[in-house]
Amino acid sequence: MLEEGSVLNEKRLVRGLQNREEAAFNVLVVNYQGQIYNVCYRMLSNSAEAEDIAQDVFIKAFQAIDSFRGESALGTWLYRIAVNLCKNRLKYLGRRHYRTSQVIEDVPEGAFAPESVGRATGEAMGRPDEILEGNRAESRIQRALAQIDEAFRELLVLRDIQGLSYAEVVEITGLAEGTVKSRLHRARAALQRAYEAQEDQR
Amino acid sequence: MNETFDTGEHAQRSARLTELLDAGHTPTAAEIEALLAADPEARQALEDARRARDLLADLGQKAPPPDFLRKVQRRLGRRTGGRFFHPLATPVGFRMSVEVFSVVAIVVIAACWFFLEAARPRAPGPLIEEPTLPAAPSSAAPFSDEKPQ
Numbered sequence: 001m002l003e004e005g006s007v008l009n010e011k012r013l014v015r016g017l018q019n020r021e022e023a024a025f026n027v028l029v030v031n032y033q034g035q036i037y038n039v040c041y042r043m044l045s046n047s048a049e050a051e052d053i054a055q056d057v058f059i060k061a062f063q064a065i066d067s068f069r070g071e072s073a074l075g076t077w078l079y080r081i082a083v084n085l086c087k088n089r090l091k092y093l094g095r096r097h098y099r100t101s102q103v104i105e106d107v108p109e110g111a112f113a114p115e116s117v118g119r120a121t122g123e124a125m126g127r128p129d130e131i132l133e134g135n136r137a138e139s140r141i142q143r144a145l146a147q148i149d150e151a152f153r154e155l156l157v158l159r160d161i162q163g164l165s166y167a168e169v170v171e172i173t174g175l176a177e178g179t180v181k182s183r184l185h186r187a188r189a190a191l192q193r194a195y196e197a198q199e200d201q202r
Numbered sequence: 203m204n205e206t207f208d209t210g211e212h213a214q215r216s217a218r219l220t221e222l223l224d225a226g227h228t229p230t231a232a233e234i235e236a237l238l239a240a241d242p243e244a245r246q247a248l249e250d251a252r253r254a255r256d257l258l259a260d261l262g263q264k265a266p267p268p269d270f271l272r273k274v275q276r277r278l279g280r281r282t283g284g285r286f287f288h289p290l291a292t293p294v295g296f297r298m299s300v301e302v303f304s305v306v307a308i309v310v311i312a313a314c315w316f317f318l319e320a321a322r323p324r325a326p327g328p329l330i331e332e333p334t335l336p337a338a339p340s341s342a343a344p345f346s347d348e349k350p351q
Contacts, residue, residue, distance in 0.1 A: 025278070029271050037266035047264075054266060055274045059281060141257050160258035181217030188251035195257065 010074050017065045029058050032075060035162060036082050042157045043086040045146040053089055057082045072171050079164070080172045083154055090150055144194035152187035159184055215241055219248055223255065 013031075016024025036057050041050035060081055061068075068077055145153055158169045159180075170177050238245050267273075 026271060026275075029274050033266050033270050034263055037270070038263045041264040042261075050264075051267065051270070051273075054270070055277050058274050059278050062278065063282075138261060141261055156254075156258060160255055161261055178214065178217045181220040182213035183216075185216035185220045185223075185247070185251050188254035189247040191257070192250035192254040195254070 011070070014065065014068060014070065014074060017062060025058075025062055028061070028074075032058075032078050035075065036078055039079060039082050039157055039162060040086055042142070042145060042161055043083070043150075043153060044089060045142055049089060049093075053082070053085050056085055060085070073168075076164075076168050076171055079158065079162075079168075083158070083172055087150065087154070140198055141195065144191055144198055147194045148187065148190045152183065152190055155180060155184045156187050156191060160188070212241070215244065216247075219244065219251070223248070223252060 013024055013027055017028060033054065037050060037054040040053045040057070041047060044050050044053065057078060061078055064081075068074070145156065148156075154173065155169065158164050158172060159166070164172070166177055166180060169175075169180050173180065175183070238248065
């Protein structure tokens, strides 16, 4: 639930975007780049593709800002654009026989990146070997995510990774709430099976 | 995605289990037990769902590269020729691309010039005697189709 102040700020931001103010565009990107990039990365499992699509999200949003009527939150609208662009990219890549599960960047031996470590996979840890293990765990989860159906992945990313409410997920996907919940149940089970299959292969 | 899985009793049960799981119930709660009694295979699926949800909750936010904003600005500039941020975009109350604005400005200037020129009083020019035409011959023209009398 947004506070009144943030709604006002959002209205001002939208007005600035509609007036084609460069400062408003910069605020839009700075405010939402983390969420949008994360959604794109989790959907596509590739940082270069994710960056490309995330950039496109902001450009498309800026070009289509006049069609934003304020019926949903700006963030929800951006998520919808992001999810649609990711699906289109996945279709395009699918036609070119691209498999997301094959291109997830493996964490190289000795490499560690504290800024990208997950909340429980390494944030509280300080030692490089622990951070590296955290990164590897995250990589395994991402690989499992890439192996499941795209429609399942979309719901897991929005609900379980981004932590959106059911109302927001319904708005973004256009699915009925009951459908979202039943698919989510099957999506989680599918992810767990994919994750366990990887663990068995280790 | 098979749409038939999204309808029917099984889907309703899945949706209800998701609601209960997300509401913070443990899989031993009485309401879940009642639901699972109708579908024994669902117990494993529920446990899988709970584990997967916890796995994903642990996943961190992947941060964009630090120069992300600059890259987006550059791409926007390339795509639009920079006209989206043009200062001429708003003072007239509506947006107009620079190309349209230029054409309108040229038409307006040309129209103003034309009307100013048309309205300007002309200075009297030097008197020129109009040349007199030679008198026409009295008889019929040599190539006339009149019949001779």
